[in-house]
Amino acid sequence: MSFDLILASASESRARLLRSAGVRVGITPPRIDEDSVKDALQAEDAPPRDIADTLAEMKARKVAEKGGGGLVLGCDQVLSFKGQVLSKPEDVADAMSQLRLLRGETHQLLSAAVIYEDMKPVWRHVGVARLTMSDFSDAYLEDYVERNWDSIRWSVGGYKIEEEGIRLFRMVQGDTFTIQGLPLLELLSYLTLRGTLPT
Ligand SMILES: Nc1nc2c(ncn2[C@@H]2O[C@H](COP(=O)(O)OP(=O)(O)OP(=O)(O)O)[C@@H](O)[C@H]2O)c(=O)[nH]1
Numbered sequence: 001m002s003f004d005l006i007l008a009s010a011s012e013s014r015a016r017l018l019r020s021a022g023v024r025v026g027i028t029p030p031r032i033d034e035d036s037v038k039d040a041l042q043a044e045d046a047p048p049r050d051i052a053d054t055l056a057e058m059k060a061r062k063v064a065e066k067g068g069g070g071l072v073l074g075c076d077q078v079l080s081f082k083g084q085v086l087s088k089p090e091d092v093a094d095a096m097s098q099l100r101l102l103r104g105e106t107h108q109l110l111s112a113a114v115i116y117e118d119m120k121p122v123w124r125h126v127g128v129a130r131l132t133m134s135d136f137s138d139a140y141l142e143d144y145v146e147r148n149w150d151s152i153r154w155s156v157g158g159y160k161i162e163e164e165g166i167r168l169f170r171m172v173q174g175d176t177f178t179i180q181g182l183p184l185l186e187l188l189s190y191l192t193l194r195g196t197l198p199t
Contacts, residue, residue: 002024003024003025003026003070004023004024004025004071004191004196004197005018005023005024005025005026005070005071005072005073005115005191005196006025006026006027006028006063006068006070006071006072006073007025007026007027007028007073007075008028008029008030008059008060008062008063008064008072008073008074008075009027009029009030009059009073009074009075010027010029010030011075011154011181012154013154013155013180013181013182014075014180014181014182015027017177017180017181017182017184018182018184021184021188022197023188023191023197028063028066028072030058030059030060030062030063030074031062032055032058032059032062034055034076035087037054037055037058038051038055038078038085038087041054042085048078048080048085048108048110049110049112049126049128051076051078051085052076052077052078052110052111052112052126053076053112053114053124053126055074055076055112056074056075056076056112056113056114056124057074057114057116057121057124058074059074059075059076059114060072060073060074060114060115060116060121061074061116061119061121062074063116064116064119065119069118070117071115071116071117071122071196072115072116072117073113073114073115073187074113074114074115074116075111075112075113075114075181075182076111076112077109077110077111077112077156077181078109078110078156079107079108079109079110079156079157080107080108080109080110081101081102081105081107081108082105086098086101086107086156086157087156088153088154088155088156088158089152089153089158092145092146092149094158095145095149095152095153095158096141096142096145098157098158099133099141099144099145099157099158099159099168100138100141102133102157103133103134103135103136103141104133104134104135105132105133106130106131106132106133106171107130107131107133107157108128108129108130108131109128109129109131109156109157109174109178109179110126110127110128111126111127111128111129111178111179111181111182111183112124112125112126112127112183113125113126113127113182113183113186113187115187115190123190125183125186125187125190126183127174127175127177127178127182127183127186128174128178129172129173129174129175129178129179130172130173130174131161131169131171131172131173131174131179132169132170132171132172133168133169133170134167134168134169134170136167136168144164144165144167144168145158147164148160148163148164148165151163152165156181160180161176161179161180162176162180
């Protein structure tokens with residue numbers, strides 16, 4: 001089976017978004033040390049957008065270097081809150097403390113995507129969403145995390161917007177795809193414009 005692109009990501013959410021849109025996706029998870037790259041960039045005060053874009057490009061390049069040709073898509077999402085960059089929660093306690101931090105406040109999700117072809121970047125986009133959380137109670141927060149841990153553990157911010165996580169919010173600006181980790185609309189526009197996908 002031929003693929004429209006290779007997804008250089010272990011994210012089941014991204015694979016699902018692409019396949020639901022009818023994109024024929026091969027998966028090759030990248031093997032990069034995200035944390036050390038993130039730490040180095042934060043030490044240089046790199047803005048969250050640059051952190052996400054740099055990591056997305058590194059993942060695409062790492063998989064493109066394995067050969068195989070075609071289009072390789074690398075992605076990365078970061079949560080930006082008052083100058084901090086938050087990652088996926090380490091454990092239940094971390095998820096609870098992150099959500100307490102974000103409660104009643106507005107944070108941004110930045111979802112970067114980079115496509116490599118013939119060993120060079122040919123397209124990139126960083127989607128941005130702004131999300132304002134409601135003032136949910138500690139009791140609901142703890143119950144939400146305990147019940148949903150197996151799902152939210154894979155999500156930056158410790159929530160899944162398309163599941164019960166939507167109840168944590170009172171306002172969301174930006175598309176659900178960007179929030180779920182992929183600027184899908186912009187990606188599909190590029191793939192149709194270049195003739196990879198029929199339209
Ligand atoms: N389904 C869903 N996934 C979300 C949501 N918010 C964030 N995510 C996921 O959170 C993850 C963000 O972490 P990343 O480091 O960018 O990606 P990853 O899952 O570690 O996978 P790699 O691309 O291999 O690094 C992605 O898998 C996103 O799809 C959401 O609201 N819904």
